[in-house]
Structures are given as structure tokens and as C-alpha cells.
Amino acid sequence: MASDQFYESDGSDSSATLDNEPDDEMVNVESAQSYKNIIDLTSGVESPSAPGNSLSISSQGQSSTFEGGHDEQGSQGSNAAVPQILDLTEDRDVFTAGNYLTDERLSVLLQDLNRIEHSPPPPVNENQSRDAIVIPEVTISGRVFKPGKSVELLDGKFLRIATVLLNNGEYFLRGQHFVRLVQMGTQFPQWENDLCWVLKETTDGVPLPSDDVAIGQVRQFRTIHLTNSRNVIIDGNGTQGAGYHRRRDLFCRLKEVYVSEVEVAIHYLTPSECDNGFVVSTRLLRAAWRGNTQPFGSDSKPREGFPREVIDVDSGSSAPYSDQFVVDLTQPDYQIRLAKNWRRYTFGDGFCGAGGVSCGAEQADLSVKWAFDKDPNAASTYRLNFPRAICETAEVFDFLTNRPRDIRVDVSHGSPPCQPFSPAHTVNCSNDDANSACVFSCWNLVRRVRSRIHTMEETFGLLERHKLTFNGILHDFLENGFSVRYKVSNCMDYGIPQSRRRLVIIAAGPGDVLPPLPKPTHGPPGSDLLPYRTVRMCISNIPPDTPDHDVQGALSRGLRSGPKAPFNSNSLARTVTCGGGELNYHPSGQRRYTNRELASLQTFPLSHKFGQKEVKKQIGNAVPPLLSKAIFREIIKSLQRTDEAE
Known part of the structure; x- marks a missing residue:
């Protein structure tokens, strides 16, 4: 957390506090559990290996050179007269006044920066030997390789051994792969002594095997601690959180699960993934982040049909x-x-617009507490539909002047204006800078409301065309203890009758599990899913007297360029935008859609009311309620599982 202050222990400190904002509650970590020391790992600098302190080993024609130092048991490597292998992972480029870039080199550099920044997934071993024999351990030149030990590889990456293999007289290691955070993308915290566990999964969540590593590729033994805390916590009583460590020890708190370039999860380790002695209570982590948390939601209002x-x-x-x-x-x-x-999780909606996200959140059974939007017409529409929620017509930073306890919620959402990042945005406008700045305000919002889960929905162009901005958003959350998951989803997979690609981000706070993204509910024939919803399904049953459904007015206005060829209404609509959509017209070819038809194509219920001005703009800018409903249902399930387990 950006505002947290941690202190390196000298053995005399007995407590630590989190320094929050002036209006926030001060949470004393020691009050939750009697931890004695909090040790700052981010300030640790590894000591270099001593020159000449290396070990040469050989086995059946293989040879490896280990830079000396200590293995996990602290044994000292023996000296050997072999060339020292230099660690180049710590090199830093130095730019001086004499350096310059040609126009061609600058163009290449900008193209490189424009690529998606994440660590490359570990290579998938599609040809793992079926003839390999699993052996308990192997000893080479006095060094014991066995499950549980960790090694640094010649390429600067790391491996924790899970299995030792013998194949055709050669030894191989199989296990977890790690990469230094400083070698990952800019979305990761740049903690010098920290690693990231990297793996690859299928779209169904099945881990894919990584390459086996030949023992000849091992450089030296290293000690790696897997922990779910940003800082290793040592209990003076030697119980939970206890663990001896040295300055050369490495730590892994983050795991990147790579599915594709448009679907990645980066989350803090769960307690079950941590090493013994390096597990921090999820309750303690959550208490340090947001103070007291009411299980199963902060709203005590009973639902309809339940006894009082x-x-x-x-x-x-x-x-x-x-x-x-x-x-x-x-x-x-x-x-x-x-x-x-009897309880419900509370919800706050930033940049709420006409209330598409809140509509889906309410359908999923969240209790909508507040919202804000700077557009007075959108805020007016919102108030018509959520009279019990507080909706402010305000900029985000004006809203944040509210007292934290008045706006604290369990789940928050922020969909800042996405026009500057949209692929359709080809001409700059006067609001671009202000709209871009709003994207980076999401962490300020979360920090103020102290939510357990935060969601964002943006145009997919943010990921595909503005990677540095996107990585900056992820960095804010990761550096402050949040896990994140993102995916470019197509709305038609969730019952919205449009091929509408949207970037969905879910962030989970300290102590909470990162919820999964919802699985598609609709698909093509033969997919065992519901069929895609069509234009006909959404607009054919709108009653004639429904507000904002002036069919005769739409017919009289016609189409700007005259009648068009009719099309089959049992198909998807074009993407609904704030102007209705390019070439988006009624299947008859005689008119444009009415505002109510556009709202139905966005999956707003017929009961949703709209104000008098800029209705089409509000509808086009909205998040489809069915998409947000699917997302929040998964979030509620995840929070309930966590609360039930505790």
C-alpha cells in the first residue's frame, strides 16, 4: 500500500501501524495478532558472490558451474578453479548526454514500448519424455538435488524443484518457474528481492506443463520463500509468520497466470500456496487494509420474503x-x-452514467449505496432508477472529499470515460486529457472507500493501443497489495445481442481471493450454451406505450441517406454507441431504432427510466446490465466462500 510505512526490524520494535489518510481509521497490526517484527524486504540489496567462490560438478558427461554461496541448508560451496559465471541480471543501462537515437531507432523503440508488457509465459514442454524415471534425489559433487530445494538457472530465472527425473542417463528438474519482478513488465512492482511465479493455463483453467530443466542449466542453489504478505512478518513466539531469512533470500508473493494476451491474472499467493512459517492470516491482511469487516456484507437490510x-x-x-x-x-x-x-454486500458506482453497472449489480443482489457522475443529465437518469442510493453530480476528486466512513463499501466499480482509448477515436478533442486522467483516479477511489473488490470496464483499445497507460493502472493495484485479473470479453457471450468487445478488470484487496470472471452463458449451436440473443428477441415485445419508444416519430424522421435493405432480425445488432451506432438501424430498413429499442439492445429492463436530455448518449455509454450482473454474481459467490471459510 502506497501509504503504508514499514520498518526494518532491529529486534527492538514490537508493533507496527499502517499510516492511513487523516480521516481513516488507524489500524494497529499488533492488535489483530501479536506479531513482533515487520521486516522491509523491498529495501534489501543482495550481496554479490565472492570472486572465485564457485563449484564445478559433473555427472555422466554433464558439467555445471555453481556460483558459491549457500544452499537452503546454509552449507558453503567449495572453491574450484573454473571461470566465474557473472550474473548479468543486475545490469542497468546508463544514458549519458552523448547518447542519442536516430529517427529510425526511435520508431523501433516506440513500437517495442507499445507491445503488451508482461513476462513471457514459461515455455510449454510439449515433448516431456514419457521414458523419464522419477527419482527421489540425486547427489552431484556433494550437492543434493531433491524436491523442495530452489535453484537459480543460467538464464537468470529460478526453479523450485518438485520432481527429479532421470532420462537416458541425464538428470532433469521439474517444478515451479520464477522470474525476478524487475525483469517483468512495468505493471509489476519493482521490488529487487522479489520473484513472480509464472505459469500458463488453458481457457478452462488447466495448468500447462513447463519445460523440464537439465541440471547442467543450474547456476546455484538459492533460498526462496513463498509468502502471501507484502512484507515477511516474524512472530516473536515462533508461531504463524515466523521464519529465519538472510539478505540473499528471495521472496515470491505474486503469481502470474497467463492464458492469452487478452486474459491474464496476477494475484498474491493464497495461504495454501505459501511456505510454512510465511503465511499471514487473511483476516489480519484484510484488517490492516480496511479495519473491521462484516461477514456476508455491510448492509443488514433483509430481503423480500424473509422474516424480520x-x-x-x-x-x-x-x-x-x-x-x-x-x-x-x-x-x-x-x-x-x-x-x-439477511445480509448484502454494499456497492458504490463511480462514473455511473445512466446506471447500467448499478442495474446489473442490483440484479445480482448487491446493495447500491452511492454513485457519482459529472454529467448532470446522466446523474438525473440515475436518480430516477436508484432513489435509495446517494448520487452526486461531481468530478471524482470532488466526490473523494466525502468522509471515508460515509462512502465505505464492500464492492466498488469505476468505468472512467473511455473515449480517448477507443479504436474508433481518431480525432483528438478538448476532453481527452481530463478523461485520460480519470483512469488513474481509480486507485484514489479504492483507497478512499476501502473496498474488498473493485471492478473496471473499459474499451479493449486501452489494452491493445495504450499499453503503458493500462500497465500503470495494474501497477497501482499490485503495488498496494491488490490482486488483478483482466480479460477482453465479448458481450454477446453473456446475452447481449451485440458483438461488443470490452476490457473487464477485477481487483481483490488484501485478504480476499481474486474472483473468477464469469464463464460465457451464450454461444453458437453445438456449444451446449444458450443461443446468442438476437435483435428480434430484444425488441419485438416492447409495448407500444413504453416511454422513449416513439415508433411513428422514428418513421417520420427516417434514415439520413434514405431507406436501406432490410436484414434478418434473428441476428446480432451492430455495436450501440453514444450516437446509436454506425449503420445501426431497424431491421425493416425504414428507420433508426427508438431510444427504448437501443436500451433493450443494451439489456436495460423496460422499467429503467431515462431523463429528458441526451438519452441516446447515455444508452450508448452504458455498460450492459447483463454483463455487470454476470460479473457481480461471481464476485458475490467468491466473497461468500471467503466469509464462510473464516
């Missing part, structure tokens, strides 16, 4: 429902089920 009394199933007596409802874990099944029914 709490009944004691043992005695049969009842008591009035209390806002201070407490989950009694002595009867876990009943109490957890009751809490799920």
Missing part, C-alpha cells in the same frame, strides 16, 4: 431482528445460511 425476526431453532423463541446481527458459529450451518439471507 431471528428464531432460535433450539428453544423456538423469537427475537426482533437486530442491525447488530452476529453470526453464531456454534451453529455454523444454520447461522451462515441465515447471514447469507
Whole structure:
């Protein structure tokens, strides 16, 4: 967290606090658990290997050179008269006044910077030997290679051994692959002593095998600690969080799961993925981030159809429902089920527009608490549909002047204006700089409202055409302890009758699991999914007297260039934009869509009201409610699983 202050321990500190904003609650880490020291790893600088301190080993025709130092048990490598292998991973380019770039070189450099910055996925070994024999361990020149040990490779990457293999007289290692954060993209925190666990998965979440590594590719043994904390925490009692470490030790907190260039997850390790002695309680992490958290949601308002009394199933007596409802874990099944029914996670909608995201959030069963938008017409529409929520007509930084406790929510969303990043945006306008700045305000929003989960929805052009901006957004979240997942999704896969590609980002705060993105619900014939929704399905049953559905007015205005050829209404519509959409017209070919038809193509319910001005613009700028509903349903399931487990 950007505002957190950690102190390197000298053995005398007994507590640490998180220095939040002046209005925020001060959370004392020690009050949650009796941790004695918090050690800053980001300031540690590795000590260089001593010259000549290396070990040469050989086995069945193979030879490897290990730079000396210590293995995981702390044993000292023996000296050998072999050339020292230099670690080039720490080199830094130095730019002096005499350096310059030609126009051609500058063009190449800009093309390089414009590529998606992420670590390349570990090479997939499509030909792992079926004849390889798994052996418990192998000893070469006094060095023992066995599962659990970690090694640095000649290419500067790292491996934690899971399996030792013997194949045709040669030894191979198989296990987890790691890359230094400083060698990853700009979206990653640049922590010198930190690694990232990198792996590749299929779209179904099945891990793909990585290359086996020949022992000849090993440079030296290293100690790597896997932890779910930004800083290793050592308990003075030697229990949770305890762990001895040296300055040369490396740490892994992040894991990048690569599916494709448009689908990646980067998350902090879960407790089950951490080493013994380096696990931090998820409750402690969450408490340090946001203070007290009410399980199953901060809203105590009961849903329709549920009793307003709490009944004691043992005695049969009842008591009035209390806002201070407490989950009694002595009867876990009943109490957890009751809490799920009586509590809801609260939701805040930044840059809310006409309320497409809030509409889907409410359908998913979130309790909408607040919203803001600088457009007075959009804010007016929002208030018509969410009278119980507070909606401010304000810029984001004006909204953030509210007291933190008044705007704190469990789940937050921000869809800043995306026009500067859209592939359709070809001409600069006066609002581009202000709209671009709004994208970087999302972390300020999250930091203020202290949400457990934050979501963003943007044009896919942000990822494909503005990588540095996109990586800056991810960096803000990752550096402050949030896990992130992103994917370019097509709205038609979720019941929206448009081929509309959108970038969806989900960020999970400290102590919370990163929710998955929803799986497609609609697909082509033979996919075992619901069929794609069509124009006909969405607009054929709109009652004639529905507001914003003036068919006669649309007919009288016709089309700008005259009637067009009719098309089959059992097909997808063109993308709905703030102007209605290029060549987007009614299947009859005689008129444009009415505003209500456009809203239906965006999956707004017929009950959704719109104001008097700029209705078409509000509809085109909206996030389709069915897309947000699918996203928030997965988020609610994930939060409930976390709260139930704790």
C-alpha cells in the first residue's frame, strides 16, 4: 500500500501501524495478532558472490558451474578453479548526454514500448519424455538435488524443484518457474528481492506443463520463500509468520497466470500456496487494509420474503431482528445460511452514467449505496432508477472529499470515460486529457472507500493501443497489495445481442481471493450454451406505450441517406454507441431504432427510466446490465466462500 510505512526490524520494535489518510481509521497490526517484527524486504540489496567462490560438478558427461554461496541448508560451496559465471541480471543501462537515437531507432523503440508488457509465459514442454524415471534425489559433487530445494538457472530465472527425473542417463528438474519482478513488465512492482511465479493455463483453467530443466542449466542453489504478505512478518513466539531469512533470500508473493494476451491474472499467493512459517492470516491482511469487516456484507437490510425476526431453532423463541446481527458459529450451518439471507454486500458506482453497472449489480443482489457522475443529465437518469442510493453530480476528486466512513463499501466499480482509448477515436478533442486522467483516479477511489473488490470496464483499445497507460493502472493495484485479473470479453457471450468487445478488470484487496470472471452463458449451436440473443428477441415485445419508444416519430424522421435493405432480425445488432451506432438501424430498413429499442439492445429492463436530455448518449455509454450482473454474481459467490471459510 502506497501509504503504508514499514520498518526494518532491529529486534527492538514490537508493533507496527499502517499510516492511513487523516480521516481513516488507524489500524494497529499488533492488535489483530501479536506479531513482533515487520521486516522491509523491498529495501534489501543482495550481496554479490565472492570472486572465485564457485563449484564445478559433473555427472555422466554433464558439467555445471555453481556460483558459491549457500544452499537452503546454509552449507558453503567449495572453491574450484573454473571461470566465474557473472550474473548479468543486475545490469542497468546508463544514458549519458552523448547518447542519442536516430529517427529510425526511435520508431523501433516506440513500437517495442507499445507491445503488451508482461513476462513471457514459461515455455510449454510439449515433448516431456514419457521414458523419464522419477527419482527421489540425486547427489552431484556433494550437492543434493531433491524436491523442495530452489535453484537459480543460467538464464537468470529460478526453479523450485518438485520432481527429479532421470532420462537416458541425464538428470532433469521439474517444478515451479520464477522470474525476478524487475525483469517483468512495468505493471509489476519493482521490488529487487522479489520473484513472480509464472505459469500458463488453458481457457478452462488447466495448468500447462513447463519445460523440464537439465541440471547442467543450474547456476546455484538459492533460498526462496513463498509468502502471501507484502512484507515477511516474524512472530516473536515462533508461531504463524515466523521464519529465519538472510539478505540473499528471495521472496515470491505474486503469481502470474497467463492464458492469452487478452486474459491474464496476477494475484498474491493464497495461504495454501505459501511456505510454512510465511503465511499471514487473511483476516489480519484484510484488517490492516480496511479495519473491521462484516461477514456476508455491510448492509443488514433483509430481503423480500424473509422474516424480520431471528428464531432460535433450539428453544423456538423469537427475537426482533437486530442491525447488530452476529453470526453464531456454534451453529455454523444454520447461522451462515441465515447471514447469507439477511445480509448484502454494499456497492458504490463511480462514473455511473445512466446506471447500467448499478442495474446489473442490483440484479445480482448487491446493495447500491452511492454513485457519482459529472454529467448532470446522466446523474438525473440515475436518480430516477436508484432513489435509495446517494448520487452526486461531481468530478471524482470532488466526490473523494466525502468522509471515508460515509462512502465505505464492500464492492466498488469505476468505468472512467473511455473515449480517448477507443479504436474508433481518431480525432483528438478538448476532453481527452481530463478523461485520460480519470483512469488513474481509480486507485484514489479504492483507497478512499476501502473496498474488498473493485471492478473496471473499459474499451479493449486501452489494452491493445495504450499499453503503458493500462500497465500503470495494474501497477497501482499490485503495488498496494491488490490482486488483478483482466480479460477482453465479448458481450454477446453473456446475452447481449451485440458483438461488443470490452476490457473487464477485477481487483481483490488484501485478504480476499481474486474472483473468477464469469464463464460465457451464450454461444453458437453445438456449444451446449444458450443461443446468442438476437435483435428480434430484444425488441419485438416492447409495448407500444413504453416511454422513449416513439415508433411513428422514428418513421417520420427516417434514415439520413434514405431507406436501406432490410436484414434478418434473428441476428446480432451492430455495436450501440453514444450516437446509436454506425449503420445501426431497424431491421425493416425504414428507420433508426427508438431510444427504448437501443436500451433493450443494451439489456436495460423496460422499467429503467431515462431523463429528458441526451438519452441516446447515455444508452450508448452504458455498460450492459447483463454483463455487470454476470460479473457481480461471481464476485458475490467468491466473497461468500471467503466469509464462510473464516
